[in-house]
Amino acid sequence: MVPDTVSRLAALGLDILLESGAGDTAFGGDSEYEAAGASIVAPEDVDDALADADVIATVRPLDPERGAKLKSGAVAMSFLQPANDTAAIEAIASAGATALSFDLVPRISRAQSMDALTSQALVTGYRAALVGAELLPKFFPLFMTAAGTIPPAKVLVLGAGVAGLQAIATAKRLGAVVSAYDVRAASADEVKSMGASFIELDLEALEAGGGYAREMSEDRAARQRELLTPYITESDVLITTAAVPGRQAPRLVTAEMLADMKPGSVVVDLAAETGGNVEGSVAGEEVVIDGVRIWGAKDVASSMPVHASRLYAMNVVALLGLAVQEGELVLDPEDEVFQGCAVVLNGEIKQGA
């Protein structure tokens, strides 16, 4: 939550309790939340407050011990992955409660304001371009000076979804020459509309439902790597963002391909936490392989806490707005949004676990 959104929740007729210090790292002190209408709960009282709450909004899933203590009919909302968070899911189910996951909000226009994957990917993509610019021992923009002309940096973005498009926009604003590739045919126009060039490869497109990509076969992956190698070799900064929901990140760049890059080049692997698009990248670390600096992303949204929190809080308000009528929790299980994002519904596990 940010203080602004507390008053929006109060306007829905809800009483808001906030764990003391929850806003500290986003520069929101307890007193600001109190002024907006929240009651502050001391750390030692959080378990009691959880057991009494109708709705619990967090970023990460509740730990299983806390999930098991929810009251029957309560709703916990957070990022939650059916394949990975089985203990939390089982605990919330055992309590007879409901778990809504921001990972699974359907991509329909009505739910855009609830799409926290998108809001956080915006933050991540923006940061990726800044990290690339900061680590590159060269300028991003073209400079024509009395001492000679400096050519602009070449930035290549692989995976042009929400994060990729934001990385493109940010790198363009910094003056780099940007190109991009994605397996979805629709992304070509989106990339061009950002002022970047789209790399056309002689490969089939891989679209799945909901605007997401499909997994590649190993043959196609090898061919894609081969065709992309010349583009990667000539780039100064490579930003990879490729993901397939519920799967390990696809391997787009091998150690051999890195060895062909110029020393001093920079690779930003936004998929480092889910297996890595780039061989050798380590989540949360910077490693140098053959003179190429590889930055492995870890929890990037937390490095821009003010706006990441603000956007996430707005997503929480929007999803709650759909579940609350006149101050009462009325969650319609037939609503397409809840059908998509309810992992547990009143104790019944709907997805995963």
Ligand code: NAD
């Ligand atoms: P994502 O995080 O799942 O994946 C990131 C990108 O990686 C995607 O563009 C995907 O196509 C690409 N990718 C996957 N495998 C790849 C590979 N082998 N090589 C290269 N690229 C690969 O995706 P995302 O950012 O969440 O968004 C995907 C699409 O959904 C975008 O077009 C976005 O505009 C759209 N979207 C729609 C809505 C809506 O309609 N409400 C909301 C958000 C996003």
